[in-house]
Amino acid sequence: MVVKKGPEITAKLHNVKPVMFGKLSIDSKITKKNRSTVLVHKKVNNYQVAPNSSFDYLVSDSSNQLGAGKYTLDMHLQSGKRKWHLVKDFVITSKQGAPLTKQTGWLGISMMLWIVVIILILIIASLVAVIMWQRKKLKS
Template identity: 50%
Template sequence: MVLALVCYSKRALAVSNNSAQFMISPVYSSLQKGDQNSGYYDLVVKKEKTVPIKVKIANLNNRQKLTFLVKVGNAVTTDSGTIEYSNFNSGKLLTSKYKISELAKTPKQKVVVKPGSSKIVLLNLKIPKSDFPGTLAGGVYVERLNNAKTKAKKGIVTRNHFAMTLPILLTKHPKAKRIAKMVLDKVKVTKGPVIKAQLSNVNPVIFGQLMINAKIKPLNQNKTIVQKKVQDYQVAPNSTFNFLISQNSSKLKAGKYTLDILMKSGKRRWHYVKNFEIKTNQAVPLNKRIKLNNLSIIMWIIMIGLILLIIALVIVILIQRRIIKLRK
């Protein structure tokens, strides 16, 4: 059994859970921008060489000491359109020159907190000498290591896993105008067929309320055969994610197609058109398409038969009522 608790809310002052038996909260420094009760780190680092990140861990268990793993992760955009602030395998998901996880002087720490007490943990971030535009985003990740075991049925033992995260935002130029820019990198086609659009926020800007409207059309035709529209996606700075458009659709046979994708956030608008091809070994097999088509035909026949049966019954009832009236 796994339970992950992540703080994304700007209004939350602390992250806690009764089952986890601990809570975490940020300890703000003089570098904090704006609201001191935001529930996350929003830091302006103009001339600082090292930035202290302090997190308070409270052990809510009055009988047992708890051990925690504390480390710094990066912010990435998930394929479902949320921001994950504790990613440790960013790889190609981030295109920024600097990553918050790489700025931490101590990559990870183990911390023991006595029963019913709290402890403040210090994490120092080494700020790059060269300038960086926009925002670097990540988070402080706190994981309880001595998690409780739970006996399940049939002798299977499960382990509860508890982790919490507080977001970190770093900027050197808080008053600079930041403009997001979304780009369609490529169309990914895999067996199924599964169609995904690889999308990137190429600028160091964190933003939300992203609308995506994707349409797939046969090449050189205006008829849309597959469409997917979503609202309120959240996007991390300099991040890349895969937007799933279609999965195992019988409408997409082997051939050439055009992806028409529109993205909007506020007044910003990005529109891209890209051609792609579904190869024979990637499309739905012919025998499977025939089965699906046959199933659709059978369903239509059944529905029409039921409708005709209902009409016939209604006619019979009306005729019987008329005969009864005439006899009277």
């Protein structure tokens, strides 16, 4: 069962130098493009980044719900005296921005449909049992 409230926004960060970065702090914010109101804010500390490596940094989490639109990701990174400021615009399409709240069950059919089918089967089985019991009672 998958329950998601919106798209997950990740930033792929690269350490292209043969240097290890320790105690890396990342302060990231997502705003609507050309707006100042922060929609998503995430701050982490004490990250370690290996030399000549890359990793996906998850900016949003499941409680943040971003709809379709144009956004800006603004990130400040610092490790010791080294500082970086990254800004990237991105677009979420209407298909990507729609919350994925549909709960699917067996064979990709929604859970609600399975519940209705099971209830109908139980009702029909109960009716058949009552009819058979009545017939048996009448024959006796």
